[in-house]
Amino acid sequence: MTGRTDTALIVGDMQTGILANYPFSRAPVPAMRSLVSAARAHGILVVLVRTELRVSGLDVSANNSLFTAFHQAGPLFHEGSGETDIIPELAPQAEDAVITKRRTSAFAGTELDLVLRAQRIETIALTGVATSAMVAGTLYDALDRDFRATVLSDACADAERDVHDFFMERIFPARGARVMTAGSWLAEVG
Numbered sequence: 001m002t003g004r005t006d007t008a009l010i011v012g013d014m015q016t017g018i019l020a021n022y023p024f025s026r027a028p029v030p031a032m033r034s035l036v037s038a039a040r041a042h043g044i045l046v047v048l049v050r051t052e053l054r055v056s057g058l059d060v061s062a063n064n065s066l067f068t069a070f071h072q073a074g075p076l077f078h079e080g081s082g083e084t085d086i087i088p089e090l091a092p093q094a095e096d097a098v099i100t101k102r103r104t105s106a107f108a109g110t111e112l113d114l115v116l117r118a119q120r121i122e123t124i125a126l127t128g129v130a131t132s133a134m135v136a137g138t139l140y141d142a143l144d145r146d147f148r149a150t151v152l153s154d155a156c157a158d159a160e161r162d163v164h165d166f167f168m169e170r171i172f173p174a175r176g177a178r179v180m181t182a183g184s185w186l187a188e189v190g
Helices: 015-022 029-041 067-074 112-118 129-145 161-174 182-189
Strands: 008-014 047-053 096-101 122-131 147-156 178-182
Touching: 008 029, 008 129, 029 047, 029 122, 029 147, 029 182, 047 112, 047 129, 096 112, 122 129, 129 147, 129 161, 147 161, 147 182, 161 178
Parallel strands: 008 047, 008 122, 047 096, 122 147, 147 178
Antiparallel strands: none
16 A cells, blocks of 8 residues: 555445346446545555355355355356456456455455454445445444444445435434545545
């Protein structure tokens, strides 16, 4: 990193297979490109998170219907398939952290907490898809771990616009997160 800050930008589930199969997930890409570029320029840690499941299914419980469905969707979420690669527009750089998750929250069973604490991160700016899944799960987990959190509303998306709006307007602020646009956050950073 060129300069140490106590903030990290987390970008979740922007992988080739998701963007190819879920059209709603493409909407935040322009905002994310600007965010990632500015974060790197200001020495803010960029954390790119992707969802991958073992082809064997050893990490998928029959009790978890959502991840069972993801696993059964074929290579879309299978590690090594290429469909779990981060999209080229946000391609990881040497100074970025890439976190592989196997559940909704980017913290569940990953080294994300270790990386953030090792870099003395106290605040996260959270982006990704879907608002009601990865973003919500990661946000709740971050708040439970005492990180300050901001959700960048136009750098997140959900299949249902009203669900996205409900989380941004009601749920996230009620949980203690700041909600703002990417442009507002960029103005603060730079």
